[in-house]
Amino acid sequence: MLFTVLFPSRRTGALLVSAFALLSSPLAAQAIRTGTVAERYAQLCASCHGAELQGGQAPSMLDDVWVSGGDDESLARSIRNGFPEKGMPAWSAALPEKEIRAMVIFMLEKRAQARREQTQFVKPAESIAVQSELHAYKLDTWVGDLVEPWGLAFLPGNRALVTEKKGNLYLVENGRRAATPIKGVPEVDIDGQAGLFDVVPHPDHARNGWIYFAYSDPQKDADGKPVSLTRIIRGKLRDGALVDQETIFQGPLQYYRPDGGVHFGGRIAFDKKGYLYFTIGERGDGRNAQDLARPTGKVHRVFDDGRIPEDNPFAKRTGVDRTIWSYGHRNPQGLAFDPVSGNLFDAEHGPRGGDELNLVQPGRNYGWPIITYGMNYDGTAMVDITAKDGMEQPVTYWVPSLAVCGINFYTGDLFPKWKNQLFLASLAAEELRRIEIKDGKVLKQETLFKNLGRIRYVIGGPDGALYVLLPTRIARISPAG
Template structure:
């Protein structure tokens, strides 16, 4: 009989770990091992979630050979958020896992040839809808923004800003956009139009900024700029927010955030992941693991909660946030809502309040990806509780309050996209509470963003396959 993970952890705590963990006993059910320690990041069917898919041919580490896979599983790649599992898996387990991955990839390729979006009417509790494909052939579409002139902007994670006009994806990307660090979870992330775009033409981009530290080592951190579009080119760029180079973190890595929300009063809010450095989320001298508030031109508001705190990063609005990838104002109440990825379990929906500590990593409803505990604490005085949380993780991503009338019974509801569970959820919110949830769409790919279009249709960015779809009434 194999030794369960919980027993190994118990023995480790009592001082017997050295021998047992150095040579863990082989475990027999590799599919069970995968679901226990891999699926929360890489998806239940290897489709990807908070970590990349293992079904495509894009390998973040090495070339995808058996030796590369075994090395990464055993030794990990900590700077990219991949833990080492050699203490929990024997060499036989690792080899079995490599075989399991190969089997799943082969099965996926067989099925992919006939993969199609659901056809016809799809029923939900309140409405029936059908799906239309707006654009396909995209590479990891990350964010959607609508312009008042009828155009739609879409970011592709590798660094391209695309335009959909007259219902068609334009063949060429916008020229001259910033270079990005397309590694791990980094790349070209959020695109957002200024609320007064029709007057000023400003478009905002958030991305992982590539740089080198004083020793020549590659580092990166989230950066925000704004610019305008002219004749298919990105022009008149202005820096809106950037941390000092000494605060950048090594490599491509994980947990960049980043979503942008405007409050209509001239303030811009954005989310910033903790870049895989858990304790940074509690450190007010660092910008990562926070929600920030600035003026739309990048100036620091004089009434920010920590602007007069010695050493604190002045744009911080909240802290103790892990990796926020959803941010939107409820148009009915003016309240700011945020979704953030938990670790293994513990994805959160938070109501964002100035100066509040949301607890990561001191409190959490999740655990480490290797199955070990982070902390026994889910609450502590002085730290905010999530409005709701998801265990197991759904890999929660972009959110949007529905303001349209094509689906009148959905008006005011919050739509939430997810990666690992491939779900589009509808949350009914009353004041500051979630009243109910419904899964309205599932299993058509990893859902990265959701936005209500000016005509009331609901647009969704789908990863693997890379496409933009929209929900329209079926009746």
């Protein structure tokens, strides 16, 4: 609209000609198929919409003002059909659907980046009051001197356990970390994204002492090559050591993957009935997530001692992993039960664009890698569909990706207005988010702070404070003033 006012139709005609001339050149056609989305944008769109999407002869795509709709589907439609009468060609012939999807992701990324540059995010300094939307809080270092803490569990008697990715388990007593790690922790593969992951006490820990762990278990395959897979064990603490260890879940050796690498999952959660749920990522091969024989790319459910419940969705099938609760997951590193509804949520890393929050239900397929809201990290297109019959839609998704990690619902009393809301840690975006969910829908998201480094986990403590795992420390968030 603005465009037609600003530029006479003669100019529009000229632009149209140049865009079509570009398309008809064989070199350009080839580039469209092989290039990254940024290259395609530069070739096909920048002349009108500006090199940085800031606008020029055609509208800006950064200002959140959309003539024809700013949601994913509207943007795709605008690109597909163009506005020939206003000077924008239809791109459906030149760009396959998945390239159009990649272009939408690219535009959403650029728009989010522009928005971020205009937003002042809170980066709390030690013990300084911060006013957030619902509560004033302050952030203090609770336990320092850690390296990539991954999981945190509170135990009775002012004690807590914290895992470090590199394989250490530490006892924290009255806010003091023990000088040496707990002995007897199994050997852990720590290459790549592998490591010692979650630590969670049994719901009846005070009586039985059980503590559960997820970690990347190193083994040797038939050729003697090092392989690993996420394994779940439990044990008890005695005299500074982890004793009485039992395996709760170990996948068949044939499904172990070369050690190190990506996408281990590794989060554990108990429901109110005492069933144990845990996640295993697809280890970098999306096909694993759709293969019910494999434990990879799944959420699992077992009894607290590892037995398989008869009412698991695939318990009666043969040739499948009968612990599977849901499948089609990429890399779920967040897993938590809503204390009010009892619903299970997982947060999982998508590819570039397309991190997801899912409402996890038994037997359901969450779609990876057949449907996704993301594209490849190198900016090439991935798939053209974001939805399909028989596959679940996420509760919400993030384009660009935040690199979502641990999640938990807050159930404490120190922040009454946060009660029963979801808190989400993120790695790449370095954000702690507060999320209000109602009837399976996200009503509201607030970034509580940003830029204190990669965050792996957030959990409420027995004192009602919120504990956040930053790259080298555990921070405690408590009310200010």
